[in-house]
Amino acid sequence: MQLKILVWLSLVFSPSLMALPALSVVEVEQGIYVHFGQHQFPNKTNHGAIANIGFIIGEQCVAVIDTGGNPEQGYALKKAIEKITDTPVCYVINTHVHPDHIYGNIAFKQPNVKFIGHKNLARAMATRSHYYIDKAAEQLDVHLLAKDIIAPTKEVKRQLMIDLGNRKLMLTAHPTAHTDNDLSVLDKKTNSVWLSDLLFVKHIPVLDGSLKGWLKVLNQLEQHDYKTVIPGHGAVVRDWPKSMQPEKQYLERLLIEIRAMLAKGQFIEQAIEQVGYSEKSKWLLFDKYHKRNVTSAFAELEWED
Ligand SMILES: [Zn+2]
Numbered sequence: 001m002q003l004k005i006l007v008w009l010s011l012v013f014s015p016s017l018m019a020l021p022a023l024s025v026v027e028v029e030q031g032i033y034v035h036f037g038q039h040q041f042p043n044k045t046n047h048g049a050i051a052n053i054g055f056i057i058g059e060q061c062v063a064v065i066d067t068g069g070n071p072e073q074g075y076a077l078k079k080a081i082e083k084i085t086d087t088p089v090c091y092v093i094n095t096h097v098h099p100d101h102i103y104g105n106i107a108f109k110q111p112n113v114k115f116i117g118h119k120n121l122a123r124a125m126a127t128r129s130h131y132y133i134d135k136a137a138e139q140l141d142v143h144l145l146a147k148d149i150i151a152p153t154k155e156v157k158r159q160l161m162i163d164l165g166n167r168k169l170m171l172t173a174h175p176t177a178h179t180d181n182d183l184s185v186l187d188k189k190t191n192s193v194w195l196s197d198l199l200f201v202k203h204i205p206v207l208d209g210s211l212k213g214w215l216k217v218l219n220q221l222e223q224h225d226y227k228t229v230i231p232g233h234g235a236v237v238r239d240w241p242k243s244m245q246p247e248k249q250y251l252e253r254l255l256i257e258i259r260a261m262l263a264k265g266q267f268i269e270q271a272i273e274q275v276g277y278s279e280k281s282k283w284l285l286f287d288k289y290h291k292r293n294v295t296s297a298f299a300e301l302e303w304e305d
Pocket of ligand 1 (some may be wrong): 178
Protein backbone atom coordinates (compact mmCIF):
# COMPACT_ATOMS: atom_id res chain seq x y z
CA MET A 1 0.00 0.00 0.00
CA GLN A 2 2.73 2.43 1.03
CA LEU A 3 4.71 1.48 -2.06
CA LYS A 4 1.70 2.21 -4.26
CA ILE A 5 1.34 5.66 -2.74
CA LEU A 6 5.03 6.31 -3.26
CA VAL A 7 4.82 5.27 -6.89
CA TRP A 8 1.76 7.47 -7.35
CA LEU A 9 3.44 10.41 -5.62
CA SER A 10 6.58 10.05 -7.69
CA LEU A 11 4.52 9.98 -10.89
CA VAL A 12 2.36 12.93 -10.00
CA PHE A 13 5.16 15.04 -8.62
CA SER A 14 8.00 13.95 -10.86
CA PRO A 15 10.07 16.99 -11.86
CA SER A 16 9.39 16.65 -15.58
CA LEU A 17 5.62 16.54 -15.16
CA MET A 18 5.58 19.31 -12.60
CA ALA A 19 7.71 21.49 -14.80
CA LEU A 20 5.30 21.12 -17.69
CA PRO A 21 3.22 24.30 -17.94
CA ALA A 22 -0.37 24.01 -19.10
CA LEU A 23 -0.65 25.35 -22.61
CA SER A 24 -3.64 27.57 -23.33
CA VAL A 25 -5.42 26.88 -26.59
CA VAL A 26 -8.36 28.65 -28.22
CA GLU A 27 -10.83 27.03 -30.62
CA VAL A 28 -10.85 29.58 -33.46
CA GLU A 29 -13.07 27.50 -35.76
CA GLN A 30 -14.83 24.20 -35.15
CA GLY A 31 -12.02 21.74 -34.38
CA ILE A 32 -9.17 24.21 -35.01
CA TYR A 33 -7.21 25.08 -31.89
CA VAL A 34 -4.48 27.70 -31.61
CA HIS A 35 -2.05 28.51 -28.86
CA PHE A 36 -1.21 32.18 -29.36
CA GLY A 37 2.42 33.14 -28.78
CA GLN A 38 3.43 36.39 -27.11
CA HIS A 39 5.14 39.12 -29.14
CA GLN A 40 8.59 38.65 -27.70
CA PHE A 41 12.11 38.17 -28.95
CA PRO A 42 13.23 34.58 -28.23
CA ASN A 43 15.27 34.56 -25.01
CA LYS A 44 16.21 32.55 -21.93
CA THR A 45 12.98 33.48 -20.15
CA ASN A 46 10.50 32.42 -22.84
CA HIS A 47 12.81 29.65 -24.14
CA GLY A 48 11.76 30.43 -27.70
CA ALA A 49 8.08 29.64 -27.08
CA ILE A 50 6.74 32.66 -28.97
CA ALA A 51 4.95 31.41 -32.10
CA ASN A 52 1.35 30.46 -32.78
CA ILE A 53 1.08 26.68 -32.78
CA GLY A 54 -1.88 24.32 -32.64
CA PHE A 55 -3.87 21.49 -34.14
CA ILE A 56 -6.88 20.48 -36.22
CA ILE A 57 -9.15 17.60 -35.22
CA GLY A 58 -10.83 15.29 -37.74
CA GLU A 59 -12.98 12.18 -37.16
CA GLN A 60 -10.00 9.81 -37.34
CA CYS A 61 -6.90 11.93 -36.94
CA VAL A 62 -5.44 15.05 -35.44
CA ALA A 63 -2.94 17.13 -37.40
CA VAL A 64 -0.56 19.20 -35.31
CA ILE A 65 0.54 22.42 -36.97
CA ASP A 66 3.91 23.46 -35.61
CA THR A 67 5.14 22.13 -32.31
CA GLY A 68 6.67 25.09 -30.48
CA GLY A 69 9.93 26.65 -29.49
CA ASN A 70 11.32 23.93 -27.26
CA PRO A 71 10.63 20.25 -26.49
CA GLU A 72 8.70 21.10 -23.29
CA GLN A 73 6.30 23.25 -25.25
CA GLY A 74 5.83 20.32 -27.62
CA TYR A 75 4.97 18.03 -24.68
CA ALA A 76 2.63 20.69 -23.29
CA LEU A 77 0.89 20.92 -26.66
CA LYS A 78 0.53 17.15 -26.70
CA LYS A 79 -1.03 17.26 -23.25
CA ALA A 80 -3.42 20.03 -24.35
CA ILE A 81 -4.53 17.85 -27.31
CA GLU A 82 -5.10 14.82 -25.07
CA LYS A 83 -7.27 16.91 -22.76
CA ILE A 84 -9.55 17.85 -25.65
CA THR A 85 -9.72 14.67 -27.72
CA ASP A 86 -8.95 10.93 -27.72
CA THR A 87 -8.38 11.06 -31.48
CA PRO A 88 -4.77 10.16 -32.25
CA VAL A 89 -2.21 12.51 -33.76
CA CYS A 90 -1.42 11.14 -37.24
CA TYR A 91 0.41 14.15 -38.67
CA VAL A 92 2.82 16.83 -37.57
CA ILE A 93 2.93 19.61 -40.13
CA ASN A 94 5.89 21.96 -39.87
CA THR A 95 5.14 25.23 -41.65
CA HIS A 96 8.85 26.13 -42.02
CA VAL A 97 12.29 25.71 -40.49
CA HIS A 98 12.31 28.45 -37.85
CA PRO A 99 13.08 27.20 -34.33
CA ASP A 100 9.94 28.61 -32.69
CA HIS A 101 7.90 26.32 -34.97
CA ILE A 102 9.85 23.05 -34.91
CA TYR A 103 11.64 22.54 -31.58
CA GLY A 104 8.71 20.70 -30.03
CA ASN A 105 8.74 18.00 -32.74
CA ILE A 106 10.35 15.38 -30.51
CA ALA A 107 7.23 15.30 -28.31
CA PHE A 108 5.28 13.74 -31.18
CA LYS A 109 7.83 11.26 -32.47
CA GLN A 110 5.95 7.96 -32.72
CA PRO A 111 6.06 5.26 -35.40
CA ASN A 112 2.52 6.09 -36.55
CA VAL A 113 3.01 9.86 -36.78
CA LYS A 114 3.96 11.32 -40.16
CA PHE A 115 6.01 14.52 -40.21
CA ILE A 116 5.12 16.68 -43.19
CA GLY A 117 6.97 19.67 -44.60
CA HIS A 118 7.88 21.64 -47.72
CA LYS A 119 10.25 19.82 -50.07
CA ASN A 120 13.02 22.24 -49.01
CA LEU A 121 12.47 21.79 -45.27
CA ALA A 122 14.74 18.78 -44.71
CA ARG A 123 17.59 20.54 -46.49
CA ALA A 124 17.06 23.74 -44.49
CA MET A 125 17.02 21.71 -41.25
CA ALA A 126 20.22 19.88 -42.22
CA THR A 127 22.02 23.09 -43.18
CA ARG A 128 21.03 24.95 -40.05
CA SER A 129 20.86 22.30 -37.33
CA HIS A 130 24.42 22.73 -35.96
CA TYR A 131 24.04 26.47 -35.76
CA TYR A 132 20.51 26.18 -34.35
CA ILE A 133 21.53 23.72 -31.64
CA ASP A 134 24.39 25.97 -30.49
CA LYS A 135 22.19 29.06 -30.56
CA ALA A 136 19.39 27.33 -28.64
CA ALA A 137 21.72 26.59 -25.75
CA GLU A 138 23.31 30.02 -25.82
CA GLN A 139 20.27 32.25 -26.37
CA LEU A 140 17.28 30.23 -25.17
CA ASP A 141 18.77 27.94 -22.52
CA VAL A 142 17.21 25.11 -24.55
CA HIS A 143 19.42 22.06 -24.87
CA LEU A 144 18.74 20.11 -28.00
CA LEU A 145 20.34 17.12 -29.66
CA ALA A 146 20.53 16.47 -33.37
CA LYS A 147 17.76 13.87 -32.97
CA ASP A 148 15.37 16.56 -31.70
CA ILE A 149 15.36 18.25 -35.09
CA ILE A 150 13.03 15.93 -36.93
CA ALA A 151 12.92 16.19 -40.69
CA PRO A 152 9.72 15.54 -42.64
CA THR A 153 8.96 11.94 -43.53
CA LYS A 154 6.57 13.23 -46.18
CA GLU A 155 7.53 16.15 -48.40
CA VAL A 156 5.21 18.47 -50.25
CA LYS A 157 6.43 19.46 -53.70
CA ARG A 158 3.49 21.65 -54.67
CA GLN A 159 0.29 20.52 -53.02
CA LEU A 160 -0.81 17.59 -50.91
CA MET A 161 -4.27 16.71 -49.66
CA ILE A 162 -4.59 14.83 -46.39
CA ASP A 163 -7.81 13.61 -44.85
CA LEU A 164 -8.24 13.64 -41.09
CA GLY A 165 -11.58 11.84 -41.40
CA ASN A 166 -14.38 13.92 -42.90
CA ARG A 167 -11.94 16.80 -42.89
CA LYS A 168 -9.64 17.46 -45.81
CA LEU A 169 -6.60 19.68 -45.49
CA MET A 170 -4.86 21.08 -48.56
CA LEU A 171 -1.17 21.68 -47.93
CA THR A 172 0.60 24.09 -50.26
CA ALA A 173 4.36 24.42 -50.65
CA HIS A 174 5.01 28.04 -51.61
CA PRO A 175 7.83 29.48 -53.68
CA THR A 176 10.45 31.31 -51.59
CA ALA A 177 8.79 34.01 -49.48
CA HIS A 178 9.25 34.30 -45.67
CA THR A 179 11.70 31.39 -46.06
CA ASP A 180 12.42 28.97 -48.91
CA ASN A 181 10.29 26.33 -47.18
CA ASP A 182 6.92 27.90 -46.35
CA LEU A 183 3.94 25.56 -46.21
CA SER A 184 0.34 26.67 -45.66
CA VAL A 185 -2.59 24.54 -44.53
CA LEU A 186 -6.12 25.08 -45.84
CA ASP A 187 -8.98 23.48 -43.92
CA LYS A 188 -11.63 22.95 -46.59
CA LYS A 189 -14.35 22.35 -44.05
CA THR A 190 -14.23 25.85 -42.56
CA ASN A 191 -12.38 27.72 -45.33
CA SER A 192 -9.69 28.57 -42.83
CA VAL A 193 -6.06 28.81 -43.74
CA TRP A 194 -3.07 28.47 -41.47
CA LEU A 195 -0.53 30.79 -43.09
CA SER A 196 1.97 30.69 -40.25
CA ASP A 197 4.83 33.14 -40.88
CA LEU A 198 3.65 34.09 -44.34
CA LEU A 199 1.52 36.44 -42.25
CA PHE A 200 2.66 38.56 -39.32
CA VAL A 201 0.10 40.62 -37.41
CA LYS A 202 1.49 43.41 -35.20
CA HIS A 203 4.83 41.56 -34.89
CA ILE A 204 7.14 42.99 -37.56
CA PRO A 205 7.47 40.65 -40.57
CA VAL A 206 10.80 38.81 -40.56
CA LEU A 207 12.47 38.26 -43.92
CA ASP A 208 14.54 35.11 -44.32
CA GLY A 209 13.65 34.20 -47.90
CA SER A 210 12.84 36.60 -50.71
CA LEU A 211 11.24 40.03 -50.53
CA LYS A 212 10.00 39.88 -54.10
CA GLY A 213 8.91 36.28 -53.64
CA TRP A 214 6.99 37.07 -50.48
CA LEU A 215 5.11 39.95 -52.15
CA LYS A 216 4.25 37.64 -55.03
CA VAL A 217 2.87 35.00 -52.68
CA LEU A 218 0.86 37.65 -50.79
CA ASN A 219 -0.60 38.91 -54.07
CA GLN A 220 -1.79 35.38 -54.85
CA LEU A 221 -3.16 34.75 -51.37
CA GLU A 222 -4.96 38.08 -51.48
CA GLN A 223 -7.19 36.76 -54.28
CA HIS A 224 -8.69 34.12 -51.99
CA ASP A 225 -11.74 34.62 -49.89
CA TYR A 226 -10.70 32.97 -46.62
CA LYS A 227 -13.07 33.03 -43.68
CA THR A 228 -10.40 32.71 -41.02
CA VAL A 229 -6.64 33.11 -41.29
CA ILE A 230 -4.12 32.04 -38.66
CA PRO A 231 -0.85 33.94 -38.70
CA GLY A 232 2.46 32.67 -37.30
CA HIS A 233 2.55 35.62 -34.92
CA GLY A 234 -0.44 37.70 -33.89
CA ALA A 235 -4.20 37.44 -33.57
CA VAL A 236 -6.45 35.39 -35.79
CA VAL A 237 -7.71 37.29 -38.84
CA ARG A 238 -11.37 37.31 -39.89
CA ASP A 239 -11.32 40.17 -42.36
CA TRP A 240 -8.99 38.76 -45.00
CA PRO A 241 -7.28 40.35 -46.88
CA LYS A 242 -7.64 43.61 -44.89
CA SER A 243 -5.44 42.59 -41.96
CA MET A 244 -2.70 41.52 -44.34
CA GLN A 245 -2.29 45.03 -45.81
CA PRO A 246 0.13 46.35 -43.15
CA GLU A 247 2.54 43.49 -43.87
CA LYS A 248 2.23 44.05 -47.61
CA GLN A 249 2.82 47.78 -47.17
CA TYR A 250 5.91 47.18 -45.02
CA LEU A 251 7.43 44.84 -47.59
CA GLU A 252 6.52 47.16 -50.47
CA ARG A 253 8.16 50.06 -48.63
CA LEU A 254 11.39 48.08 -48.38
CA LEU A 255 11.19 47.25 -52.07
CA ILE A 256 10.51 50.83 -53.24
CA GLU A 257 13.00 52.56 -50.97
CA ILE A 258 15.86 50.11 -51.53
CA ARG A 259 15.37 50.20 -55.31
CA ALA A 260 15.48 54.01 -55.17
CA MET A 261 18.73 53.91 -53.22
CA LEU A 262 20.29 51.41 -55.58
CA ALA A 263 19.32 53.60 -58.53
CA LYS A 264 21.25 56.43 -56.89
CA GLY A 265 24.25 54.17 -56.31
CA GLN A 266 23.88 54.23 -52.53
CA PHE A 267 25.21 51.52 -50.26
CA ILE A 268 23.82 49.00 -47.81
CA GLU A 269 25.05 50.98 -44.77
CA GLN A 270 22.94 53.95 -45.86
CA ALA A 271 19.97 51.72 -46.55
CA ILE A 272 20.15 50.23 -43.05
CA GLU A 273 20.06 53.72 -41.54
CA GLN A 274 17.39 55.19 -43.81
CA VAL A 275 15.01 52.64 -45.33
CA GLY A 276 11.59 51.93 -43.89
CA TYR A 277 11.64 54.05 -40.74
CA SER A 278 8.21 55.51 -41.52
CA GLU A 279 6.95 52.04 -40.60
CA LYS A 280 8.53 51.96 -37.15
CA SER A 281 5.49 52.97 -35.10
CA LYS A 282 3.31 50.31 -36.76
CA TRP A 283 5.24 47.28 -35.57
CA LEU A 284 6.28 45.52 -32.41
CA LEU A 285 9.91 44.31 -32.25
CA PHE A 286 10.85 46.71 -35.05
CA ASP A 287 14.28 47.37 -33.51
CA LYS A 288 15.01 43.67 -33.27
CA TYR A 289 14.36 42.75 -36.90
CA HIS A 290 14.10 45.76 -39.18
CA LYS A 291 17.80 46.28 -39.91
CA ARG A 292 18.19 42.59 -40.59
CA ASN A 293 15.24 42.77 -43.02
CA VAL A 294 16.80 45.70 -44.87
CA THR A 295 20.15 43.91 -45.06
CA SER A 296 18.55 40.82 -46.50
CA ALA A 297 16.34 42.75 -48.94
CA PHE A 298 19.26 44.92 -50.10
CA ALA A 299 21.36 41.84 -50.88
CA GLU A 300 18.50 40.42 -52.92
CA LEU A 301 17.68 43.59 -54.85
CA GLU A 302 21.28 44.56 -55.51
CA TRP A 303 21.52 41.78 -58.07
CA GLU A 304 18.18 42.08 -59.79
CA ASP A 305 18.04 42.86 -63.51
ZN1 LIG B 1 9.40 32.15 -39.25
